[in-house]
Amino acid sequence: MEISVASSYYLFILNIAGIYIILSVGLDLLSGYTGLISLGHGAFLAIGAYTSAILVDQAGLPFMISLIISPLVAGLFGFVIGFPALRITGMYLGLTTMGFGFIVKRLIIALREWTQGAGGLEVSSPVIFGYTITSDWDNYYLIFTFVILAVIIGRKIGKSKIGRAFMAIRDSEQAAEASGINLAKYKMLAFFISGLFAGFAGALFAHTNHFISTDHFDMMLSIYFIIMVLVGGVSSIYGAVLGTLFIVLLDNLFVPLLGDWIHGYLNTNTGDIQLLIFGLIMFLFIIFQPLGLYGMWLKIRIYWRIFPFNPRKRFT
Amino acid sequence: MAELNIQNVHMQFSGVVALDGVTFDVKEGEIFSLIGPNGSGKSTLFNCINGFNRPQNGSIKFNNINLLKKQPHQIITEGIARTFQNIQNVPYMTILDNILLGAHKRIDNKSTMKRWISRKQRQNEEAMGLEILDFLGIANYEQKYMAGQPYGIQKLTEIARALVAKPKLVLMDEPAAGMNEQETVEIAKIISEIREDLGITVLVVEHDMSLVMSISDRICVLDSGKILAIGQPEEVKNHPDVIKAFLGDSADA
Amino acid sequence: MRKITGLLVILGLLFIGCGKQAPAPGVTDTEILIGNIQDLSGPMKELGAVLPAGSNLYFRYINENGGVHGRQIKMIVEDHQYNPQKAVVAAKKLIEKDQVFCLYQVIGTSTTEAIRPLLAESGTPLIAPATQSGTMSDMSRPAGDLIFHTDTGYDKQTNILVDYIIKQDANAKIGLIYQDDDYGENVLKGAAEAEKRNGVSIQKEAYQRGATDFTGQVGNLIKGGVNNVIIAGIVKEPIIVMKTAAAMGYAPQFFGTSPTMDHRVALAAGPAGEGFIAANFAYLWNSDAPAAVQYRELCEKYEVPEAYMGMYHFYGFITAKILVEGLKRAGKNPTRKRLVNGLETLNKWESGAFPPITYSSKDHAATESVILVQVKDGVQTVITDWVD
Numbered sequence: 001m002e003i004s005v006a007s008s009y010y011l012f013i014l015n016i017a018g019i020y021i022i023l024s025v026g027l028d029l030l031s032g033y034t035g036l037i038s039l040g041h042g043a044f045l046a047i048g049a050y051t052s053a054i055l056v057d058q059a060g061l062p063f064m065i066s067l068i069i070s071p072l073v074a075g076l077f078g079f080v081i082g083f084p085a086l087r088i089t090g091m092y093l094g095l096t097t098m099g100f101g102f103i104v105k106r107l108i109i110a111l112r113e114w115t116q117g118a119g120g121l122e123v124s125s126p127v128i129f130g131y132t133i134t135s136d137w138d139n140y141y142l143i144f145t146f147v148i149l150a151v152i153i154g155r156k157i158g159k160s161k162i163g164r165a166f167m168a169i170r171d172s173e174q175a176a177e178a179s180g181i182n183l184a185k186y187k188m189l190a191f192f193i194s195g196l197f198a199g200f201a202g203a204l205f206a207h208t209n210h211f212i213s214t215d216h217f218d219m220m221l222s223i224y225f226i227i228m229v230l231v232g233g234v235s236s237i238y239g240a241v242l243g244t245l246f247i248v249l250l251d252n253l254f255v256p257l258l259g260d261w262i263h264g265y266l267n268t269n270t271g272d273i274q275l276l277i278f279g280l281i282m283f284l285f286i287i288f289q290p291l292g293l294y295g296m297w298l299k300i301r302i303y304w305r306i307f308p309f310n311p312r313k314r315f316t
Numbered sequence: 317m318a319e320l321n322i323q324n325v326h327m328q329f330s331g332v333v334a335l336d337g338v339t340f341d342v343k344e345g346e347i348f349s350l351i352g353p354n355g356s357g358k359s360t361l362f363n364c365i366n367g368f369n370r371p372q373n374g375s376i377k378f379n380n381i382n383l384l385k386k387q388p389h390q391i392i393t394e395g396i397a398r399t400f401q402n403i404q405n406v407p408y409m410t411i412l413d414n415i416l417l418g419a420h421k422r423i424d425n426k427s428t429m430k431r432w433i434s435r436k437q438r439q440n441e442e443a444m445g446l447e448i449l450d451f452l453g454i455a456n457y458e459q460k461y462m463a464g465q466p467y468g469i470q471k472l473t474e475i476a477r478a479l480v481a482k483p484k485l486v487l488m489d490e491p492a493a494g495m496n497e498q499e500t501v502e503i504a505k506i507i508s509e510i511r512e513d514l515g516i517t518v519l520v521v522e523h524d525m526s527l528v529m530s531i532s533d534r535i536c537v538l539d540s541g542k543i544l545a546i547g548q549p550e551e552v553k554n555h556p557d558v559i560k561a562f563l564g565d566s567a568d569a
Numbered sequence: 570m571r572k573i574t575g576l577l578v579i580l581g582l583l584f585i586g587c588g589k590q591a592p593a594p595g596v597t598d599t600e601i602l603i604g605n606i607q608d609l610s611g612p613m614k615e616l617g618a619v620l621p622a623g624s625n626l627y628f629r630y631i632n633e634n635g636g637v638h639g640r641q642i643k644m645i646v647e648d649h650q651y652n653p654q655k656a657v658v659a660a661k662k663l664i665e666k667d668q669v670f671c672l673y674q675v676i677g678t679s680t681t682e683a684i685r686p687l688l689a690e691s692g693t694p695l696i697a698p699a700t701q702s703g704t705m706s707d708m709s710r711p712a713g714d715l716i717f718h719t720d721t722g723y724d725k726q727t728n729i730l731v732d733y734i735i736k737q738d739a740n741a742k743i744g745l746i747y748q749d750d751d752y753g754e755n756v757l758k759g760a761a762e763a764e765k766r767n768g769v770s771i772q773k774e775a776y777q778r779g780a781t782d783f784t785g786q787v788g789n790l791i792k793g794g795v796n797n798v799i800i801a802g803i804v805k806e807p808i809i810v811m812k813t814a815a816a817m818g819y820a821p822q823f824f825g826t827s828p829t830m831d832h833r834v835a836l837a838a839g840p841a842g843e844g845f846i847a848a849n850f851a852y853l854w855n856s857d858a859p860a861a862v863q864y865r866e867l868c869e870k871y872e873v874p875e876a877y878m879g880m881y882h883f884y885g886f887i888t889a890k891i892l893v894e895g896l897k898r899a900g901k902n903p904t905r906k907r908l909v910n911g912l913e914t915l916n917k918w919e920s921g922a923f924p925p926i927t928y929s930s931k932d933h934a935a936t937e938s939v940i941l942v943q944v945k946d947g948v949q950t951v952i953t954d955w956v957d
Binding site for chain 3: 008009012013016072109116117118119120122209210211214216218220221246252274
């Protein structure tokens with residue numbers, strides 16, 4: 001009885017994770033594959049969310065059409081943000097994209113007529129072929145259908161010449177150029193694709209959450225996204241999926257559990273130690289497991305495949 | 317008809333002269349070597365041909381097309397591929413994928429889309445890489461990740477990545493650097509085969525004199541951005557300026 | 570592909586057997602469980618500690634005196650870090666996992682707005698959300714019939730303040746400093762109404778939540794020749810604004826909306842804060858109002874640390890009184906529906922701190938009036954009766 005009643009809560013958290021996975025796949029292509037750090041992906045999520053809310057509830061477009069237009073709008077913004085990325089990289093790009101997040105927030109507040117400013121916007125439920133999606137279960141099937149699609153498309157891109165070009169740009173711009181890869185074009189493309197994924201996630205986010213506001217898309221969210229990709233293992237789509245699940249579950253299920261235990265020792269709030277835990281996890285992953293969760297999984301798989309025969313050697 | 321014409325190229329970096337009126341031709345089907353001490357401008361010249369550096373003066377033409385008007389990523393479409401002295405690859409990609417990177421221009425966008433739904437297209441793509449791996453004799457390495465591979469293999473993939481683009485001219489920056497004697501002999505064999513079997517012109521920068529002397533049709537000696545001597549291996553070897561400036565020590569040794 | 574489909578099915582199977590909730594969740598023979606979502610580690614964490622402590626003070630008193638119809642009140646506090654997404658997760662947890670009877674005192678406007686769909690879906694009442702946004706008592710919104718707002722809205726407060734200023738000086742030049750979020754949004758709405766009604770124009774200066782430098786805003790107000798400034802901030806902002814103004818040799822009459830009524834404003838602003846007038850939706854904690862007297866007695870009895878005592882702690886205390894009254898009126902066998910019906914029978918009910926409270930099935934705004942409190946010689950003094 002207890003498990004079944006609570007299950008709706010876990011399902012709900014899984015749905016959140018699903019939406020974030022779609023975004024992480026796109027972010028992985030940008031930051032993991034291409035090595036262009038974005039600390040503003042919450043803003044792309046916001047663009048997708050607000051665009052879809054306005055298109056459906058104010059312009060009266062069907063949800064399915066908005067699912068196509070909203071990602072394109074977010075992708076277009078990505079394209080624009082791609083321009084500074086042609087000249088700057090690393091931490092400076094991180095700061096620029098972070099600034100982009102603030103600009104988008106201003107923009108949302110300024111476009112009061114459509115967004116109702118900082119007050120937040122109520123959003124209708126998704127309607128697909130006349131069927132209104134309301135329950136957590138409906139949301140689950142809707143979201144995870146697209147999660148599977150996103151993962152497949154993400155992997156296809158990653159394994160094609162586009163993915164190779166992205167990774168070459170990350171590891172050696174010279175080799176990439178000598179191989180005929182137009183750096184400017186592919187960097188912009190990375191931002192565009194990543195914007196598409198985030199915009200799509202945003203549209204789903206708005207309609208399954210029913211309420212969006214500028215407070216939803218604060219800077220911490222963007223930082224969480226980067227942590228998800230890092231922990232999962234850069235330049236692996238499955239890694240992005242694992243990392244997102246790991247962080248969302250940690251954030252919503254395990255940290256609160258730990259909270260009670262920690263209260264016994266420290267007079268602090270769970271929220272305060274949460275950042276500490278995330279920071280620590282990221283630190284440990286970067287030092288000991290740069291290939292992330294997916295890398296760990298690969299090692300475990302190899303371990304079992306060759307199990308009885310001298311496994312230790314393969315671990316180093 | 318000469319393929320690569322380098323005319324009076326002059327290049328300086330904030331006052332330091334790297335290339336000072338360098339002029340030579342590389343003919344079709346030739347193996348042409350550039351030698352000279354460190355800092356003599358060999359790599360700078362490569363970077364000029366490749367579009368990474370822009371000389372202040374002079375012209376570089378390939379089959380009468382002005383390369384100085386091209387972006388670095390457009391050079392390969394003119395038929396010029398290159399390898400790097402310090403290995404440039406993607407560690408967490410398989411060797412096959414690393415090589416296919418070089419085939420970027422051979423795979424058009426339409427076939428990339430097709431590849432997403434058709435297994436056949438993917439096989440076509442992989443066949444491009446496997447062909448070169450076979451040629452270099454490292455086909456069994458295709459699915460291995462680049463990270464952690466022996467240095468020799470990494471050097472060979474560097475060459476493979478250049479060859480997979482099907483260039484007319486390949487620029488090789490110190491292909492034998494860091495190799496042992498046996499590997500160097502193998503590299504020499506591969507360079508000859510690139511010309512013999514694939515019909516590709518080779519412009520090579522190298523320090524290893526025995527390698528250069530054994531494979532080159534012609535050699536150009538650079539010193540402080542100027543050409544000291546140019547000609548067949550025997551001529552260059554006995555050129556008094558060359559002996560004085562550069563070969564002196566290593567010829568004795 | 571088949572592998573992924575399989576995964577989807579397995580994930581789905583995990584959740585099969587999801588049943589409906591029990592008729593009166595959170596209520597046992599001995600206990601009533603209520604949920605509270607506070608900002609314990611976000612930008613407003615100072616309030617997060619104090620508000621539930623004030624509520625627990627009253628619950629403790631009630632519990633020690635036999636509880637409500639023999640049931641002890643137990644409150645679970647969750648943290649939302651002032652993030653609406655986290656608020657939804659917390660509400661979902663409280664409602665579906667912990668099975669609380671009702672929600673109470675959820676802090677913040679966007680955070681409360683975000684959980685509206687959940688409240689409506691599960692039929693969970695929310696008593697006394699800790700925000701003075703006028704949108705809370707908008708009955709046309711989702712879950713409007715389940716949210717009982719106790720405080721006078723920011724829009725209404727702004728209206729009252731502007732009216733008050735115009736009454737004192739018909740030619741007053743009014744300025745407004747507001748936070749650029751949902752709070753400010755509601756203040757702006759009130760300002761627009763007041764502008765229209767009084768035929769004046771108000772100079773508006775925005776600041777970002779968490780800002781600590783107001784030189785630009787104050788400079789603009791000086792340039793605009795403003796002589797009456799309404800500060801729609803919380804605690805820190807009015808202090809800094811008034812100190813900045815003093816440093817720049819600018820001395821208009823300052824006003825503040827209800828979040829600025831904390832006694833720390835008067836204390837910390839010092840001479841710069843002298844004369845500051847704040848709108849308040851309840852009597853002061855150190856006044857002679859019956860609830861305030863009882864509050865101070867209980868603080869002494871239960872040895873509440875002095876740092877806690879103040880307007881926000883008191884606010885937690887008096888909203889708890891309203892919740893308890895609602896629970897009493899819900900009867901011996903409370904259901905969520907009975908709680909709503911019980912609260913809707915409140916008619917000019919005296920809480921001892923708020924103005925008389927009236928709820929009905931058509932109106933969930935408890936009060937529409939404020940008292941004005943001025944800092945005189947460093948002490949907060951009530952200067953008006955209830956004005957609306």
